[in-house]
Amino acid sequence: MTEWFNSLADTFYRCFIEDSRWKWMLEGLGNTMIITVFALMIGIILGIIVAAVRSTYDMNGAAMKKKGGPAYIFLRIGNFICNLFLTVIRGTPVVVQLMIMYFIILINVTNGVLVAIIAFGINSGAYVAEIFRSGIMSIDEGQIEAGRSLGFNYIQTMIFIIIPQAVKVVLPTLFNELIVLIKETSVAGYVGVMDLTKAGDKIRGRTFEAFMPLFAVAAVYLVIVIILTRILRIIEKRLRKSERR
Amino acid sequence: MNDALIQVRDLKKYYDNGRIKALDGVDIDIRKGEVVVIIGPSGCGKSTFLKSLNLLEMPTEGKIIFEGVDINDSSVNVNIHRQKMGMVFQHFNLFPHKTVLGNITLAPTKLKGISKEKGRERAMELLRMVHLEDKADAYPAQLSGGQKQRIAIARALAMDPDVMLFDEPTSALDPEMVGEVLDIMKELARGGMTMIVVTHEMGFAKEVGSRVIFFDGGQIREENTPQEFFAHPKDPRLQDFLSKVLI
Ligand SMILES: Nc1ncnc2c1ncn2[C@@H]1O[C@H](COP(=O)(O)OP(=O)(O)OP(=O)(O)O)[C@@H](O)[C@H]1O
């Protein structure tokens, strides 16, 4: 029993204490967090733009077509580009997108974390766009009619009436995207980024111990996800309360 | 002819590339202060007609001359004209994220640059008119259907419109709440407001209607004073319709 415990302690020492290998884990965790947070920010900005173009086209396309002019042509081209973007991004694996970004498109950028932020940001933008769009679409059409009948233009109706309601619908799903993204960034090692997963893998390579570092990595992800899920439940509860009001 | 507030000329609205003719050539003049009541069977184009008047539905063809301007012309900024056309919907469409006061003051403060205090004062005036001054800080979810509709009327009135469009304002209400909404509308009518009202409330039509119009198949089939309209309907389909509606 003590022998088993001693060997466990020894493995632990070699995996995390020796050469300060725990610092790798910490650095990896830090990179995972940085990539996730900044990628989500890019994703939200991109998502807003794409969702705005697509919803505008869906809701105003017919009316604008009648009026004609360059605005409609721009909108139509924009809508086409957005659809193409969504199809390509959602139709290919994120690892492949990451590698294409690192080895082809951004070949001159040596900072892997930056490349990962951009790649995951673009990827997440496609999903966030659809989250926003479905949020906007979930609002009763009568709300738009009410806004427009009072004299608000389309954009004012969106800003004052639709988006404040859509945000409530969207918040839990958006938060869920954060949880998904944290786990997805675990493939960042493919482009030489030392994220949490890569750190565990590096320890495995040095120590020839697979069990301890990999389970440690899994445990860290799990704890983060559990905490975030808790927060998500609290958000959902608050929103439900404000609905009942 | 020249005192017409709204002149509708050959208004058409087709769906599905012309397979559905929701409006099939409507001509009508609406004078200032008139209360025009529209009745007709389900799907005959009553809602489409009202929504075309403020271009919530884009007409396929035709003119809508409102205060001398053809608002169906593509060069016109329709948002300006919509401010002068209040609309009340069957399902109220109050803004759920705003209080009653917020619902009423949103458009005047954002669109007319009216100050918060002025907007509030006017809103309280309107709330007194619809007998709901105690609900100023309530949210729509806390109101009954009848109360919601009265707030919706107040919200539309807050823009000081020149005409009010009502699309079956009492159809979604429990019977005991219909009266309170109709009372507000009658008061409004007596106050001289120009109103176009789609409704099945024949009592309302008889009491305050200046004209009653029968819609069928996207066209105006009959048009008369309430007395004549109900006493001597000419169109056979109107006779049939009235025999079903007036029990
Ligand atoms: N967006 C649409 N697309 C296709 N057809 C439509 C659309 N909106 C309305 N219609 C059709 O146009 C016709 C007129 O509809 P409208 O809603 O104006 O009728 P209504 O007289 O208001 O009926 P109700 O009494 O049921 O409210 C109907 O046949 C309807 O099915």
Ligand SMILES: [Mg+2]
């Ligand atoms: Mg209708």
